[in-house]
Every structure is written in structure tokens, then in C-alpha cells.
Amino acid sequence: MEQIRIPTMAEFAATGEVPEVLFWVGCAGSFDDRARKITKAFVRILNAAKVKFAVLGQEETCTGDPARRAGNEFLFQMQALQNVTVLNGYGVKRIVTACPHCFNTLKNEYPALGGSYEVLHHTQFINALLKEGRIKVEGGGFQGKRITFHDPCYLGRGNGEYEAPREVLLKLDAALVELKRSRQNGLCCGAGGAQMFKEAEPGTREVNIERSEEALGAKPDVIAAGCPFCNTMLTDGVKHFNKEGEVKVKDIAELIAEASDL
Amino acid sequence: MMGQILFALLLIAAIALFTRSIRRVVRNIRLGRPEPINGRRAERWRTMALVALGQSKMVARPVAGIMHILIYAGFVIINIEVLEIIIDGLFGTHRIGAVLGPFYDFLIGSFEVLAVGVLLACVVFIARRAVLQLPRFRKPEMKGWPSKDAMIILVVEIALMSAFLTMNAADLALQELGDAHYPPAGSYPVSAGLAAAFGLTGLQPASLALIERSAWWFHIIGILAFLNYLPYSKHFHIVLAFPNVWYGKLEPRTQVANMPRITGEVRSMIDPSVPPPEPAPARTVAGAEMPERFGAKDVFDLSWKSLMDAYSCTECGRCTSECPANLTGKLLSPRKIMMDTRDRLEEVGKAIDAKGKWEDDGNSLHTRISEEELWACTTCNACTQACPVNIDPVGIILEMRRYKVMEESSTRPALTGMFNNVENNGAPWAFGPDKRLDWANDVNG
Ligand code: SF4
Ligand code: SF4
Numbered sequence: 001m002e003q004i005r006i007p008t009m010a011e012f013a014a015t016g017e018v019p020e021v022l023f024w025v026g027c028a029g030s031f032d033d034r035a036r037k038i039t040k041a042f043v044r045i046l047n048a049a050k051v052k053f054a055v056l057g058q059e060e061t062c063t064g065d066p067a068r069r070a071g072n073e074f075l076f077q078m079q080a081l082q083n084v085t086v087l088n089g090y091g092v093k094r095i096v097t098a099c100p101h102c103f104n105t106l107k108n109e110y111p112a113l114g115g116s117y118e119v120l121h122h123t124q125f126i127n128a129l130l131k132e133g134r135i136k137v138e139g140g141g142f143q144g145k146r147i148t149f150h151d152p153c154y155l156g157r158g159n160g161e162y163e164a165p166r167e168v169l170l171k172l173d174a175a176l177v178e179l180k181r182s183r184q185n186g187l188c189c190g191a192g193g194a195q196m197f198k199e200a201e202p203g204t205r206e207v208n209i210e211r212s213e214e215a216l217g218a219k220p221d222v223i224a225a226g227c228p229f230c231n232t233m234l235t236d237g238v239k240h241f242n243k244e245g246e247v248k249v250k251d252i253a254e255l256i257a258e259a260s261d262l
Numbered sequence: 263m264m265g266q267i268l269f270a271l272l273l274i275a276a277i278a279l280f281t282r283s284i285r286r287v288v289r290n291i292r293l294g295r296p297e298p299i300n301g302r303r304a305e306r307w308r309t310m311a312l313v314a315l316g317q318s319k320m321v322a323r324p325v326a327g328i329m330h331i332l333i334y335a336g337f338v339i340i341n342i343e344v345l346e347i348i349i350d351g352l353f354g355t356h357r358i359g360a361v362l363g364p365f366y367d368f369l370i371g372s373f374e375v376l377a378v379g380v381l382l383a384c385v386v387f388i389a390r391r392a393v394l395q396l397p398r399f400r401k402p403e404m405k406g407w408p409s410k411d412a413m414i415i416l417v418v419e420i421a422l423m424s425a426f427l428t429m430n431a432a433d434l435a436l437q438e439l440g441d442a443h444y445p446p447a448g449s450y451p452v453s454a455g456l457a458a459a460f461g462l463t464g465l466q467p468a469s470l471a472l473i474e475r476s477a478w479w480f481h482i483i484g485i486l487a488f489l490n491y492l493p494y495s496k497h498f499h500i501v502l503a504f505p506n507v508w509y510g511k512l513e514p515r516t517q518v519a520n521m522p523r524i525t526g527e528v529r530s531m532i533d534p535s536v537p538p539p540e541p542a543p544a545r546t547v548a549g550a551e552m553p554e555r556f557g558a559k560d561v562f563d564l565s566w567k568s569l570m571d572a573y574s575c576t577e578c579g580r581c582t583s584e585c586p587a588n589l590t591g592k593l594l595s596p597r598k599i600m601m602d603t604r605d606r607l608e609e610v611g612k613a614i615d616a617k618g619k620w621e622d623d624g625n626s627l628h629t630r631i632s633e634e635e636l637w638a639c640t641t642c643n644a645c646t647q648a649c650p651v652n653i654d655p656v657g658i659i660l661e662m663r664r665y666k667v668m669e670e671s672s673t674r675p676a677l678t679g680m681f682n683n684v685e686n687n688g689a690p691w692a693f694g695p696d697k698r699l700d701w702a703n704d705v706n707g
Contacts, residue, residue, distance in 0.1 A: 006702040025698075027689040036701040043705050055702075058695045061688030069641050070677050071557065071663030073521050075684055077528040104516045112520035153642040158516030184647050185322075188586040193641030197680035197690050201638040204591030211586075 004047045008057040009090045019054040021125070022087075024097035024106065027062050028228035034235065035228035041257035042098050042122050048262050049134040053096075059086050063105040070194035077113065080105070084115035098122040098253060100154035100227045101192070107159070121155055123165040123226050123252050130171055140259030142172040145221040147255075148179055150211065150234060151186035152227035165226045168252055172259055177218045187211050191229035212237020216247060223249045269351035269482075276486035283493035287573060290611040293547055294566035299509050306508045309652070314507040319650040323580070326390075329383040333419070336380035337500065340426070343373050347482050357433075360447035370448035374430065377423045378452055384416045384423075391416075398579035401588075403598040408496070408577050415497050422484045429477035431457040432470045441467050444474075499576040503651045506574040509567055510652035515643040518660060524556070549619030557664025560626040561607045564661055571653040572604035581645035581655060587638040594638035596645035596655035602630040603658060627662060636662050637674055 012019050023046065028035040046053050064079030087095075087110075095117050097103050107119035120128075129135045147169055155161050162183045169176055181187040190200070190207025200206055212234055215223045223238070225231040228251070235249045250258075312318045317334060321327035346359045359366045391399050391412060399409065431453035436444035450457075457463055462470065492498045513519075526539030542554035547562055558564045581596040582588050588595050606627050614620050639659045646654050666672045673681075680690045687694045 004705045006699065006705065008699075025701075027691065030698045030701060031689060031691050031693045039701055040705050055699070057699045060698060061695065062684050062690060064684070066680060066690050067684050068518055069660070069663075070673065070680070071660065071665075071667035072673075072681055073524050073556065073664055073668060074528065075681055077521075077524050078531070079684065079688070081525070081528055081532060104514070108514050108517035109520070113525060153640070153644075154516050157643050157647050159514045185584070185644075187589075188640045188642035188644065190586060190590075190640060193639050194677060194680065195640050198637070198674045198676040201587070201592045201594070201634050203587070203593075203638075207586045207590050207640065210590055 004043060006043065006057075007054045009054045009059065009092075010057070012054050013090060017052075018091070020052045021094045021096050021120075022090075022092050023053045023055050024095050024099075024102050025055055025060060026097055026099040026102045026228070028232075029098055030060070032228060032232070034232055038098055038228055038231065038251040038253055041251065041262070042126075042253040044257045044262040045126060045129070045135060045253060045260075048260065049129045051129070051134070056086065063102050065101045065105045066194040066197055068105075068109075069192070070197075080110060080113050080115075084110055084113050087115055087117065092117055094118045094120070096120045096122055096125045098226075098228065098251070100152040100158070101229070104154045104158055121161060121164070121226070123155075123168055124161065126253065126256055127164040127168050130168065135256075135260065137171045137256055137259050138173075140172070140261065142174045142222070142255060142259055145172075145174045146177055146219060147172065147174040147222045147224050148177045148215055148218045148220040149182070149224045149226075150179065150189065150215060150230055151182055152225070152230050153186065153188050153192055155226055156186055157184050165224070165252055168256060169224055172255060174222075177220060179214055179218055181214065187214065189227075189230040189233035191233050196229050196232075208233035208237045209240055212241065216241055216243055220247060222255065223247060224252055224255060225249060226252050263354070266352060266354050272483070272486060273348065273351070276490060279490050280493070283490065286611060286615070287493055287498075289614075290607050291566050291569045291573065293562055293607070293610065294564050294569040295545075295562070297565035297567055299567070302512055305512055306510075309510065309512070310504060310508045313510075313650070313652055314504045317650070319648075319652075322648070322650075325386075329386055332376075332379040332383045336376040336423075339376055340373055340380075342369065343426070344482070344485055347478070351482065356443060356445075357447045360445070366447060367449035370430070371451050374427065374450060374452040377426050381420060381423045384420045388413065388416050398583040401579065401582060401595055401597070403595055403601055404577070404579070408601065411495050411497075412577070414491075415495065418484065418488055418491075422481060422488070425477045425481040425484065427453045427456055429474055429481060431460070431462055432474035432477065435462045435465065436467060436470050436474065438463070439467055439470075441471075443471070496575065496577045499574050499651060502570065502574040503576075506570055507652045509570065511646075511654055511657075515646050516641065521556070523554070547620065548614045550621065555665065556668035557666070558627060558658070558661035559665050559669065561603065561610055563665070564603070564627075564658060568603065568654070568658050568661070569607055571655075571658075572600050572607060574651050575600040575604065575653055576651065577601060578650065580648040580650060581653070584644040584648040586640055586642060586644065592634075592638040593632065594635045596659075599631060599635070599655045599658055600653060603627065606630055628665075631662060633666065633672070636666065 025039055029039040061082060062079050063083060064076035068076035095106055100121060103119055103121045106117060149165055149169060151162060188207055189211055223234055225234055231249055231251055238244050238247050238249055317331055320330050349358050350356055390396055430450050433444055434450045434454055435457050437446045523539060523542060530536040530538040545552045552562050555563050561569060577597060579597050585596055613623060636659055641656055643656060646656060683690050683692050
């Protein structure tokens with residue numbers, strides 16, 4: 001297969017062209033081994049749909065989400081103002097990201113700092129590509145498989161998006177089984193609010209174990225996630241129950257890319 | 263005549279006392295940081311109609327929800343009856359509403375049915391707390407006064423409803439005897455049965471009148487007493503639920519509000535030509551100078567809206583029973599955050615009342631809420647979703663974290679590492695910007 005090129009905003013700017021959308025990769029998507037697979041899957045989808053996209057590359061820096069939620073407002077604003085300067089400098093209008101935390105911060109919190117953009121979660125973007133017929137999915141290997149979806153708090157309860165990920169999953173011709181705690185009642189994976197970067201406080205068990213147990217209870221073939229942090233937490237949880245052989249944790253972008261042989 | 267004077271005095275005293283309590287609560291809420299609540303009025307009215315008036319979030323738990331709606335409807339409607347009682351009490355009339363004719367029959371009839379509904383719901387609620395022992399009523403923060411408070415409310419409501427029905431039953435018996443003071447008025451689908459069952463119909467007019475009057479006085483004194491109990495109880499939510507929902511957060515749940523003061527500081531750090539912002543002048547609150555702080559050390563540093571939240575909390579624990587931290591045995595309980603905030607605010611209010619002004623007592627919100635609680639929150643907002651009166655415990659948690667981190671430099675060690683990484687590498691992990699595009703080397707892999 002021919003290597004897909006990843007153009008940067010700087011390259012676009014040099015030619016005077018404007019990309020259709022900026023793909024905000026995020027720190028997890030850039031550095032975390034597991035999350036990088038999601039990034040690549042999404043890029044393959046963008047490529048297949050012939051979306052003219054660009055990334056910031058080295059000019060991207062953490063949105064500041066974990067700093068803000070851990071109470072370090074200074075650090076958050078240092079990051080945010082820096083990002084806003086870069087984004088506005090390129091005249092960015094539309095952003096897509098595979099991370100609900102980046103999505104929330106860019107969409108809801110940057111406007112107060114002078115950065116207003118149309119921000120989409122990648123499940124919303126993929127859903128639109130499917131509806132516009134820019135990509136097609138014919139079930140592929142997931143036909144008839146049991147898939148359950150874990151709602152990311154920052155996408156669902158936080159921003160009211162429950163349907164886009166489900167609409168995309170339905171394209172797989174799989175059996176979508178809902179978890180007992182889903183949509184606005186979804187249970188957190190345990191990573192939000194900067195928990196990803198610290199030891200959990202003492203308790204009787206970890207949140208991701210609780211959530212993974214519930215997800216495994218639905219007897220799925222695949223647990224679908226829409227957030228790199230949820231993905232890590234659930235993957236760990238599935239391993240904890242020694243089920244990694246039977247149950248896969250996959251991002252929606254990975255499922256679509258895989259089903260379409262991208 | 264004596265009765266009328268006594269009643270008038272009682273009524274005035276009760277209302278005066280209640281007004282004083284309300285003033286105190288308003289004063290306490292105003293100890294908080296000013297926070298302008300932006301427009302979007304139409305949306306606010308709609309939310310209030312839906313959530314407070316329409317109880318839309320209560321039915322997320324159908325049994326409790328329907329029972330609660332019964333009590334709520336009973337409460338609202340029986341207040342019309344209280345209006346009649348007050349007029350009768352002041353002017354020495356009896357069942358003044360009877361002028362409404364058949365409509366009055368309908369009113370009294372529906373009050374009776376509702377009274378039974380309330381009775382039933384209260385019995386179920388008591389059973390749920392005492393016998394079923396639902397986990398969310400058995401959390402540590404519910405020990406002592408909070409659970410007593412809940413029981414008192416339920417028992418008082420049962421007593422009030424029973425008095426109402428007894429009063430009606432005796433009245434009906436007197437009406438049937440053709441007593442001149444008790445002309446036929448009203449319809450009594452429930453108490454008619456009671457009158458027969460308890461043999462009231464066989465009693466002498468004098469005894470019946472005694473029962474009727476006693477029940478009447480018990481009912482109204484009970485209501486006036488209950489009114490004055492409200493400001494000391496979680497039952498205060500019947501007053502505050504409405505404004506609290508109206509002023510509630512309309513932004514996406516996970517959106518954290520900006521701190522403009524810090525924006526100014528950071529701008530001047532990035533660009534030396536931008537002068538640092540003037541430090542905000544200290545606020546004078548209850549005769550004391552309050553320095554402007556980053557985050558919340560005490561109730562004074564919280565937005566007035568957070569303090570109103572604290573007074574609106576019904577201690578129902580719906581937040582806590584959805585909280586992932588609490589579900590996995592961690593110390594955090596969003597309900598406790600609200601109760602602690604209210605308790606601290608009450609403590610501060612009492613001290614101000616005693617001394618005429620605020621003097622630092624060496625305690626703060628952090629005396630009651632531990633770091634372990636604060637650091638357990640995942641900011642998932644399950645609590646704000648679950649709360650039937652749109653309370654936002656996460657706002658308080660975040661303000662307290664801000665104080666810990668920015669004023670005290672106290673955090674969890676791993677978070678310090680994360681802060682350093684973000685500051686130095688622009689990522690929470692120790693990878694520099696030069697590695698950011700490494701994934702692009704093998705996109706097909
Ligand atoms: S936001 Fe925090 S307090 Fe609220 S439910 Fe989630 S973890 Fe619990
Ligand atoms: S904060 Fe809301 S959900 Fe939690 S106990 Fe109070 S009223 Fe109930």
C-alpha cells in the first residue's frame with residue numbers, strides 16, 4: 001500500500017491552500033502507543049474519503065485539559081493561549097479530533113480565550129462522511145458480531161452527543177448491545193479529571209474494573225470506545241479479567257477502517 | 263373573638279420568624295463571590311418549568327419519582343386549603359370557600375384524595391429509609407441529624423394530613439347532624455369513610471366540635487411550625503428548587519468557566535509588553551477584608567450560586583449513587599460536598615450573627631472536605647446529571663482543587679509530574695514536540 005502523506009498546516013500555508021479540516025491529534029493520539037493506532041485508523045479514513053486535512057505537527061501542544069481539571073489554571077491558560085495563537089494564525093475554522101477531552105476544551109473553553117472554531121468529534125465526522133457517501137462500509141468482518149458501546153463522559157453527558165457513535169456502529173451490521181449504564185447514565189472509565197495521570201485514591205476497586213466488568217457482562221465480541229483514555233482503561237480492565245483473547249476494545253475509527261479494509 | 267386574635271398573633275409571629283430566617287439565608291448566600299448569571303432567560307424559564315415545576319429529573323427513578331410527585335402535588339394543592347384556613351381563622355368564618363359551590367365540593371374532594379396519596383407516599387418513604395435501608399440513605403454523611411431531619415419531615419407530613427382528614431370527618435358528621443355552625447359544604451370521599459369507621463357519626467355535637475376545632479388548630483399550628491422548620495432543614499428545597507434551577511448552569515456540563523484574572527496574568531507573561539493586570543481589590547464581606555484568591559479556600563471564595571446550591575440540596579444522594587468514585591469505595595461523595603458546604607456556611611453565618619462581623623476562626627471548607635475527597639473526582643458529571651435540582655458539586659470540587667494547587671502548591675505527586683511535562687514538553691507525558699509527528703512514519707501500520 002502506498003504511504004499516506006500527513007500534511008501540516010505549515011505546508012498548506014506555504015502553498016496558500018486551505019485544508020477542509022484540521023485534524024487535532026492530541027497528546028494521547030500522538031504519543032500513546034495504543035492511541036496512535038486510533039490516529040492512524042482515522043487518517044486512513046480521511047484519506048479514503050479524500051478529505052483534504054492537515055495536522056499542526058510540532059506546533060500542536062496539549063490543550064491544557066488535564067492541567068485545568070487538576071486545578072492548575074495558570075498552566076491551562078499558558079497552553080490554551082499558545083494554541084489559540086497558532087490556530088488563529090492559520091485562520092483555522094474547522095477542527096476534528098478523536099479525543100473527547102480535546103473536543104470539549106477546543107469547542108467549549110477556547111472561545112472565552114479568543115478561539116472560536118467549529119469542532120467535531122471524529123465519530124461525528126465519520127458519521128457525516130458516511131451520510132454524504134464519501135466512504136462506504138459494508139459490515140466487513142463485524143457482521144453479526146456483538147458490539148457494545150461505552151459512552152465517553154466528555155462526549156455524551158458533557159456535550160450531549162450520544163447518537164453519532166451509535167449511527168456509525170450500526171453501519172457495521174453488527175448487533176449493538178447497550179450497556180445497563182449508557183447514554184446520560186453512562187459510567188465513567190475512571191480516567192477523566194486528570195485521573196489518568198495519577199494513582200487512584202484508595203477505594204475498594206478501580207473504576208475501570210467496575211466498568212469493564214459491566215461491559216464484559218454484555219458478552220460482547222467488541223467493546224467500542226470513542227476516546228483514547230476510555231480505550232486504555234477498558235483495555236486494562238479486559239486484561240484484568242483475562243479476556244483479552246475473546247473481547248477486543250476498539251475505537252470506532254478502528255472498526256470502520258478495519259471493516260472497510262483501509 | 264379570642265380565637266381570632268390568638269390566630270392573628272400566631273400568624274404574624276410565624277411569618278415574622280420565617281422572614282427573619284429567609285433574610286439570614288439570603289445574607290449567607292451573598293457571602294459568596296459575585297458571579298453574573300448571563301441572560302438566556304427564555305431557556306432558564308423553560309428549564310425551570312421542566313425540572314423544578316415538572317419534576318422531569320425525578321422520574322429517572324420511577325418509584326421515588328412518582329411518590330415524590332404525589333407529595334409535591336399534594337403540597338401545592340393543599341396550600342389552597344391553607345389559604346381558606348387562614349381567612350377563616352382571621353375573620354371567624356367557617357369554610358369560606360363554600361361560596362364557590364360545586365367547585366368547592368370538587369376542591370375538597372380532590373384535597374382528600376391527595377391527602378391519602380401523600381400519606382401513602384410518606385409511609386413508603388419511611389419504610390424505604392427504615393426497613394429497606396437503601397444504600398444511598400446509609401452513607402456516612404447521613405448519620406445523625408440528616409437522617410433524623412428526613413424522618414421528622416415525613417412524620418410531620420403524616421400528622422398534618424391525618425389532622426386534615428380528621429377535621430373533615432368531624433365537620434362532615436356535624437354537617438349531617440344539621441348543626442347551625444356547620445352548614446353543608448364540601449365533598450368528603452375519604453373522611454366520610456373515616457367518620458363511619460371511627461364511629462364519629464354517633465358522637466355528641468359538642469365532642470365533634472371539639473375534635474373538629476382541635477384538628478383545625480393542630481393542622482394550622484403544625485403548618486406554621488413546619489414553615490419555620492424549613493430553613494433549618496433539607497426540606498428548604500421546596501422553596502429554593504425553583505430559583506436554583508433557574509440560575510443553574512446552561513453551558514455544556516463539562517465546560518469549565520474561564521478565570522479572566524489569570525488570562526491577564528498569562529498574557530503579560532507571554533508578552534512582556536502587556537502589563538500585568540492590577541490585583542483585584544479586596545472585597546469587604548461581613549465587615550472583613552477578603553483577599554481575592556485563586557480558587558476556594560472557604561465559602562467566601564465560592565460563587566453565590568454554589569452557596570445557593572448548598573442550601574437547595576435535598577440530600578437525596580442521587581448524585582452519590584451515580585458517582586464512580588463513590589461506587590468504587592473512594593471517600594468522595596458529591597452529596598457530602600454539598601452538605602459540608604452548607605454546614606460550613608451555616609457555621610460562618612452563626613459566627614457573624616454572634617459577633618456582628620466575620621472573624622477568621624481558623625477553619626475553612628478544607629477543614630471539612632479532605633484532599634482525598636477532592637482528588638478522587640473524575641469530573642464525569644454523573645452527579646450533575648443525576649441531581650433533580652441541577653446542583654453542580656463539580657464546580658465546588660474544582661474551585662477547591664484550584665486553591666490547593668495555585669495557592670498552596672499542594673497536589674498529588676504524579677500530578678506535579680504531569681504539570682512539569684505539560685510545561686516543558688507540551689504534553690502530559692515526557693515526550694517533546696519533536697516526537698509529535700512520529701506516528702506519521704507508518705500510517706498503514
Ligand atoms: S463528577 Fe466527580 S463527584 Fe461528580 S459523579 Fe463524577 S466523580 Fe463523582
Ligand atoms: S446534590 Fe442533588 S442529587 Fe446530590 S444529594 Fe443534593 S439534591 Fe440530591
